[in-house]
Amino acid sequence: MIPQTDMSPASTPRVRFAPSPTGYLHVGGARTALFNWLFARHTGGTLILRIEDTDFERSSEEMVEGILEGMRWLGLNWDEGPFFQSQRLDLYRQTAETLLASGHAYPCFCTKAELEQRRAAQAVSAGCPPMYDRRCRTIDPPLAAQRKAAGEPFAVRFAVPDGRSTGFDDAVFGRIEFANAEIEDFVLLRSDGIPTYHLSVVADDIDMRLTHIIRGADHISNTPKQVLQYQALGATLPTFAHVPLILGPDKTRLSKRHGATSVISYKELGIVPEAFRNFLALLGWTPGPGHKDREIFSSDDLIQLFSLEGISKSNAVFDNDKLAWFNTEYIRAYDAEKLPRLIEEEWAKAGFTPTRPREEILAAIDLLKPRARNLKDFATIFRAYFSDTFDYDPAAVAKFLSDGAVRAFLVQLSQRYAAAREFTEAETETILRAFADESRIKAGPLINGSRVALTGQAVAPSLFAVMANLGKDRVVKRLASSESIKAESSKAD
RNA sequence: GGCGCCAUGGUGUAAUUGGUUAACACGCCGCCCUCUCAAGGCGGAGAGUUCGGGUUCGAUCCCCGAUGGCGCUACCA
Numbered sequence: 144m145i146p147q148t149d150m151s152p153a154s155t156p157r158v159r160f161a162p163s164p165t166g167y168l169h170v171g172g173a174r175t176a177l178f179n180w181l182f183a184r185h186t187g188g189t190l191i192l193r194i195e196d197t198d199f200e201r202s203s204e205e206m207v208e209g210i211l212e213g214m215r216w217l218g219l220n221w222d223e224g225p226f227f228q229s230q231r232l233d234l235y236r237q238t239a240e241t242l243l244a245s246g247h248a249y250p251c252f253c254t255k256a257e258l259e260q261r262r263a264a265q266a267v268s269a270g271c272p273p274m275y276d277r278r279c280r281t282i283d284p285p286l287a288a289q290r291k292a293a294g295e296p297f298a299v300r301f302a303v304p305d306g307r308s309t310g311f312d313d314a315v316f317g318r319i320e321f322a323n324a325e326i327e328d329f330v331l332l333r334s335d336g337i338p339t340y341h342l343s344v345v346a347d348d349i350d351m352r353l354t355h356i357i358r359g360a361d362h363i364s365n366t367p368k369q370v371l372q373y374q375a376l377g378a379t380l381p382t383f384a385h386v387p388l389i390l391g392p393d394k395t396r397l398s399k400r401h402g403a404t405s406v407i408s409y410k411e412l413g414i415v416p417e418a419f420r421n422f423l424a425l426l427g428w429t430p431g432p433g434h435k436d437r438e439i440f441s442s443d444d445l446i447q448l449f450s451l452e453g454i455s456k457s458n459a460v461f462d463n464d465k466l467a468w469f470n471t472e473y474i475r476a477y478d479a480e481k482l483p484r485l486i487e488e489e490w491a492k493a494g495f496t497p498t499r500p501r502e503e504i505l506a507a508i509d510l511l512k513p514r515a516r517n518l519k520d521f522a523t524i525f526r527a528y529f530s531d532t533f534d535y536d537p538a539a540v541a542k543f544l545s546d547g548a549v550r551a552f553l554v555q556l557s558q559r560y561a562a563a564r565e566f567t568e569a570e571t572e573t574i575l576r577a578f579a580d581e582s583r584i585k586a587g588p589l590i591n592g593s594r595v596a597l598t599g600q601a602v603a604p605s606l607f608a609v610m611a612n613l614g615k616d617r618v619v620k621r622l623a624s625s626e627s628i629k630a631e632s633s634k635a636d
Numbered sequence: 637g638g639c640g641c642c643a644u645g646g647u648g649u650a651a652u653u654g655g656u657u658a659a660c661a662c663g664c665c666g667c668c669c670u671c672u673c674a675a676g677g678c679g680g681a682g683a684g685u686u687c688g689g690g691u692u693c694g695a696u697c698c699c700c701g702a703u704g705g706c707g708c709u710a711c712c713a
Contacts, residue, residue, distance in 0.1 A: 161713090162713090163712080163713045165712080165713070195713060196713095197712090197713080198712055198713065200712085201712070201713085202713095251711085253711095254711095255710090255711060258710090258711080259710095262710090273638095273709075273710095274638095274709085298711050299711095300711090316641070316642090319640070319641080320640090321639070321640070322639080325638075325639050325640090325709090326639095327709085329710090329711095330710080330711045331711095332711085333711040334711060335711080337711085339710085339711065339712080339713085340712065340713045341713095343713095344713090359707095360641070360642090360706085360707065361706090361707055361708070361713095362707090362708090362713090363640065363641065363707070363708075364639075364640060364641090364707065364708035364709075365708075365713090385641090387641090387642080387706090388706070388707075390705090390706075392646095392647085394705070394706085395705090395706085396706075396707085422648095425648065425649075425661095426648070427648085427649095428649095429648090429649060429650075432650095432652090435649080435650050435651085435659080435660065436650080436659080436660045436661080437660090437661090438648095438660085438661055438662085455648095455649075456641080456642060456643095457641090457642050457643060457705095457706095458641095458642070458643095458705080458706060458707095459647090459648065459649090460646095460647055460648075461647090461648095462646095462647045462648065462662070462663080464647080464662060464663055465647070465648065465661080465662045465663080466662095467662090468661085468662055468663085469662090471674095513675055513676085514673080514674065514675055515674095516674065520674095524674095539672095542672095543672085572671095575671095586671070587671060587672095588671095589671085590671035590672080591671060591672060593671090594671075594672060595672095600672090601672060601673085602672055602673050602674065602675090603671095603672070603673085604672095604675080605670090605671075605672090605675095606671055606672080607671085
């Protein structure tokens with residue numbers, strides 16, 4: 144079952160991302176996927192997507208779809224697959240047969256209940272590791288055959304060789320070794336004929352001719368079990384590269400407790416995929432010399448610079464603030480081509496279509512993007528720039544429009560603007576300041592009040608730039624209706 | 637408990653693979669600009685490299701130990 148007919152040059156790396164669909168694509172998995180993708184693209188190798196769904200209890204189709212969605216959002220395309228382990232059961236059974244036939248594995252008739260009982264007893268008696276006692280390993284083959292024939296259910300266990308130790312050279316951690324005495328005779332095939340992870344990974348990794356296994360460091364302890372199988376099967380060992388884990392702010396393993404851990408939830412938060420990718424790439428990896436002081440890397444940069452050597456050994460803490468920073472950097476760097484496309488999705492989700500001419504919309508986006516923290520801002524706090532139906536932030540109204548006199552002045556001001564010939568940034572400012580002088584009031588309150596009346600927000604770009612963008616008609620109309628703005632009401636116009 | 641791995645400011649990482657005033661970014665603090673700030677500009681604090689021993693003329697870097705954190709310890713993956 145080990146295909147030796149590899150037509151492709153041995154030098155072409157083949158890697159895989161092998162999530163198990165027992166949950167959504169979480170950030171740790173996403174980074175593993177990213178590293179595999181970067182490695183494949185950097186080396187011109189092949190990325191395979193394999194769904195490890197041999198745990199029928201916990202796997203589901205929605206989770207598979209969720210994982211694919213996350214991959215697509217991050218722009219991580221794969222070359223082969225997705226393959227489903229649930230559809231490759233024959234391969235695993237045959238591999239188990241091979242191991243059985245060569246004496247590297249044996250049938251185990253112990254029931255799950257018995258094992259649990261013994262484990263509990265062991266735990267009580269001493270602090271020794273609860274390992275399988277190998278009692279079925281010594282059953283005479285004829286007797287075993289007889290029991291099998293009698294229909295007694297059995298699992299297949301790997302016979303871990305005595306003596307020595309088993310190790311491997313990890314591309315990240317270096318040489319790692321385990322004493323064989325510490326490795327238990329693990330189950331390859333459950334009594335229902337379904338393989339365990341230990342068997343299916345190895346059978347597939349060999350069958351798919353993988354050259355590099357890039358995965359989370361939580362698999363380090365499993366690796367010797369896999370190395371043993373490669374040896375028993377006479378297969379050549381791939382290069383293992385274990386990637387340190389991502390921890391939450393409290394330095395415990397990232398989990399739901401830490402809030403958003405699903406990749407898709409970041410999309411929903413208005414994070415742009417490139418920012419997320421950039422952020423993830425720098426979590427546990429650094430580009431080589433000459434790029435130490437750089438933070439922003441395009442996908443092409445990352446692909447070009449990526450190497451296994453740059454992966455660090457220690458766990459990294461997920462820092463939301465830094466992700467937020469990457470996001471603002473990307474948003475403000477996007478050109479008038481890309482950003483609007485992303486924003487349109489947000490508008491669609493928010494359920495409205497901007498009515499203004501395209502050039503004005505682009506100009507507004509340009510004006511706003513230095514202040515945007517995420518894509519959603521364009522559909523929420525920036526809504527007044529794209530729609531005549533928008534909310535007034537109650538706090539902003541309370542702060543700058545609570546004074547009735549100011550409102551009255553704004554209405555008067557609207558008349559000045561109605562008479563304006565030009566509507567440039569400079570001209571709108573001249574008009575306002577002249578009006579303030581004549582009215583013997585300070586420009587500040589007028590400016591702040593206008594801002595709220597025009598945008599519904601206390602925070603915005605320079606007021607006159609906003610006016611120039613909004614245009615005369617809108618400015619006049621919104622200022623004129625200043626009197627009717629109510630803090631608690633939400634709609635204008 | 638056993639086994640394995642890791643350890644540089646709050647966070648992510650650097651430091652010609654033993655010689656640096658230990659660097660950069662995020663965050664934080666302050667100041668400036670100003671019509672607002674979640675914008676921009678400028679500056680600052682913050683680690684003597686977890687701790688203790690070695691080796692060395694000299695250790696962030698090499699060795700040993702301790703401590704701490706994380707992972708694994710299933711007929712889960």
